[in-house]
Amino acid sequence: MSTEAPQLVKPNEARLILVCGLPGAGKTTHAKTLEKRLHAVRCAPDEWMSALAIDIYDESARSRIEQLQWSLGERLLALGVTVIVEWGTWSRSERDTLRQRARELGAAVELHFLVAPEEVLFERIQRRGLENVPIERAALAQWYEQFEPPSIEEKRLYDHVEEIHQGDG
Helix, strand or coil: CCCCCCCCCCCCCCEEEEEECCCCCCHHHHHHHHHHHHCCEEECHHHHHHHCCCCCCCHHHHHHHHHHHHHHHHHHHHCCCEEEEEEECCCHHHHHHHHHHHHHCCCEEEEEEEECCHHHHHHHHHHHCCCCCCCCHHHHHHHHHHCCCCCHHHHCCCCEEEEEECCCC
């Protein structure tokens, strides 16, 4: 008979946090705050693209970087780490895919949805001046129309939902 005490297996404490919203909504600020507070790993394609001197409007490169980040994210979730995806996740289908895979890995899943009126988004984008080619009002208006905000039914699929309204500039 062994004299060693049995090791308790810690349940997977992994958590996937999807930070959802349009440009200028405050996703990066929010995600960085979460990253520090939760000792999490944040996946932000804009930062990787900038570090690699890749045009942030190169959608093909963005897609490849997001795939690399998600491969890393899956491994981290399997290891019990909290992962923050700061891709904007504009479509329900994208959020569903990420949520379902995280669940398969035994992770809890949160949705942090940042909301702001179109005029607030545009003013913030202009003020921050990060884009080498400034985002035009018409492009933002088009994105605003393309964006699929999470429905009440979708929100019920998450372990936790935070909806953060940004009403002032």
